Every structure is written in C-alpha cells, then in structure tokens.
Amino acid sequence: MAPFTITYFAVRGRCGALRIMLSDQGQEWKEIVMNFEDWMKGDLKATCVFDQLPKFEDGDIVLYQSNAMLRHLGRKFGAYGSNDTQASLIDMMNDGVEDLRLKYLKLIYQEYDTGKEQYIKDLPNHLSKFEAVFAKNKSGFLVGNKISFADYNLFDLLLNHRVLCSSCLDSFPALKSFVDTMSARPKIKAFLDSDDYKKLPINGNGKQ
Known part of the structure; x- marks a missing residue:
C-alpha cells in the first residue's frame, strides 16, 4: 500500500510540484481523482478544512494547502535546508x-x-x-x-x-x-515522461 494519498482533480495544478517531489524522492502514492460533478455535491468539500482540494494523507496526518504539503515533505525527506x-x-x-x-x-x-x-x-x-x-x-x-x-x-x-x-x-x-x-x-525525467504526467492538463480550464 502506498504511504501517501493525494485527493485532487484530474489536473496538474496545485499538485504538480508535490508529485514531482515525491517522484524524485523515490516515493509511491495513491491518487483519488475527484470529478467536478461529485465535488459540487459537497460531501467531500464539507470535510475539507478550507473547503478546497488538494487533500494529502501521510498515515494519520491529513493536510490541506499545497505549500503546507511541500513543507511537510521537505521536513520528512531532508529537503528543508541544513539549518x-x-x-x-x-x-x-x-x-x-x-x-x-x-x-x-x-x-x-x-x-x-x-x-x-x-x-x-x-x-x-x-x-x-x-x-x-x-x-x-x-x-x-x-x-x-x-x-x-x-x-x-x-x-x-x-x-x-x-x-x-x-x-x-x-x-x-x-x-x-x-x-x-x-x-x-533520473526519477524526475521518468515521471515527466510517464503517461500519468502527460495525460493531466496543466490547469482545470484547459488554458495553458
């Protein structure tokens, strides 16, 4: 079972850097893809601290806000400076x-x-x-x-x-x-060359 779970829309968006970082650090993760119609029903939204995705799970830790996720992984993988x-x-x-x-x-x-x-x-x-x-x-x-x-x-x-x-x-x-x-x-190159990366649009509205 992958140690991390990302819940987000089928887009690179706010999880682009997170996925690249996890890849470079040799980590695996599970993706739960939310479509817009289900999101608008409000059930998941009601559970989100700031009524928004992405959602990131690391064991019992549940995080919202993409920069908080990056900082969490920075501390976890020694990517937060030397002092x-x-x-x-x-x-x-x-x-x-x-x-x-x-x-x-x-x-x-x-x-x-x-x-x-x-x-x-x-x-x-x-x-x-x-x-x-x-x-x-x-x-x-x-x-x-x-x-x-x-x-x-x-x-x-x-x-x-x-x-x-x-x-x-x-x-x-x-x-x-x-x-x-x-x-x-090498690990970033492999991820950027993967279908999992290429299939995702950069932004949710098709603009790029």
Missing part, C-alpha cells in the same frame, strides 16, 4: 514562488484572453529575481547546496511558464540551466 537559517531562506523563496504562481493563476483563470500579452511582457521582471538568486548561489539550487521543496515548486511553475511562452527563459541562463538540470534528474 534554521537555510530553512527561513527556503520559506522566503517558496513564498516568492507562490507570489508568481498566484499571478499566473489569475492570468489563467481570469485574464487569459485579455491579459496574456501583457503578462508575458511583464514576466522578465519576475523571473529576474530568481535568476539573480541562482547567479549568486552558484550551487544550482535556491538555497544552500542541496535541493529543497522550494526548488521543486519553482521547477514546476517554470515548466508551466515554458508552455505559456516557450522562449521565456531564453534571457535567463541560470534559470534555464536549473530547469534543464532538474528535468534530467
């Missing part, structure tokens, strides 16, 4: 990833038809912040010299952005190297 200072910096970087993800989600679900051109035009201003961090750290990771949950989160978001705009990393060599290196990690 308290690094942990705080990883938190900071992950919050920066979340800021960009919220902008991306606003575009996808609210402004895609009217705001895509402007979003792509503004994107370098956001990516440059992460480029500067990688250029300074030199390790290939956001913080310290080993992978953290924030790296998985940024990687997933950058994959989404490369679908949105295939050339978006062309002016950011450190970010491009990061994505290439992460994509080549």
